[in-house]
Amino acid sequence: MNLAAVPQHSEGLVAARAPELPVTLETFLAQVQRRAFRVAEMGLGNVDDALDAVQDAMLRLHQHYRQHPAQEWSPLFWGILRRRITDLQRRRKVRSIVVGWLGSVGDDGEGGPVWEPADPLADPAREIAGRAAYADLARAVRALPRRQREAFMLRVLEGLDVADTARAMGCSDGSVKTHLSRAMEALRHKLEDWK
């Protein structure tokens, strides 16, 4: 793992993000869409599914929570996206089981499963220097249990504070800390060569 590609100004980024409230919902969505896509892609491992999840989260935020105060948009949006990712993961799992079962009783045995899990980061970001490092990170994060993965993505990658992470995850602050602590421990083992 080569972290030399990570620019030095990234030091302290996690804690340094200033919470600037967007003026309009469109501004908020424009600010958050890229990171939302990356989070969804990391959770789902598929570009099309990730785009669907992000669009659905945007739509629901617009339809149901547009009138809410701007400071609530972030936890609401990430909470919606988190649930959407979970729904898609479950639906995909059921579909894989059904397709696998149908495939096992099929007469010709050709064609294979309809849903083929894509390489999550076959083309993660061609232009970034830390492409391999990001791919390793994404694989390690995807291997985490769901709640640990959510806590890590929201708290560390997106940079939400503990309270907003708890709101987005629908749990207590203490649960967030526990999930995150376990996620960090697991990732440290998986990404040994980051040291």
Add this chain to the structure above:
Amino acid sequence: MKPTPTPDFDKNHPDRAAANLATHAHALFAIASEHIDSDTLRRLRAARSDALSAPRRRNLLPVLVPAGALAAAVLALAVVWHPLHAPSTAPATAGTGAMLVSADSSEVDMAQNLDFYDWLATQPQPASAASAQ
């Protein structure tokens, strides 16, 4: 199992390894988020535009809750009001029914034709019947 303390991800945190991991992960994520291919970006913009142009779903809760409460109140009033204003003949009918339960079949027939016998009693007797007597 007691959870281990959560690192705060700052430079002064004692768990330097966790803090470094978080910092590097966040940095990589930020860079990857900035470098998204043009096609995906175009689709993201289209998704945002579609979401924002969709009609807002009206929140029907403020309307449906009072309407439901009103309907329930009207139904409750109707249930309470109806027995109080039932027709006065109802108890008599119920009494007749109760009597019928204990009667034999001929009495039942007669009871069911009380109107007929009432009418018959009011009719003048035929002349042939009177002369026979």
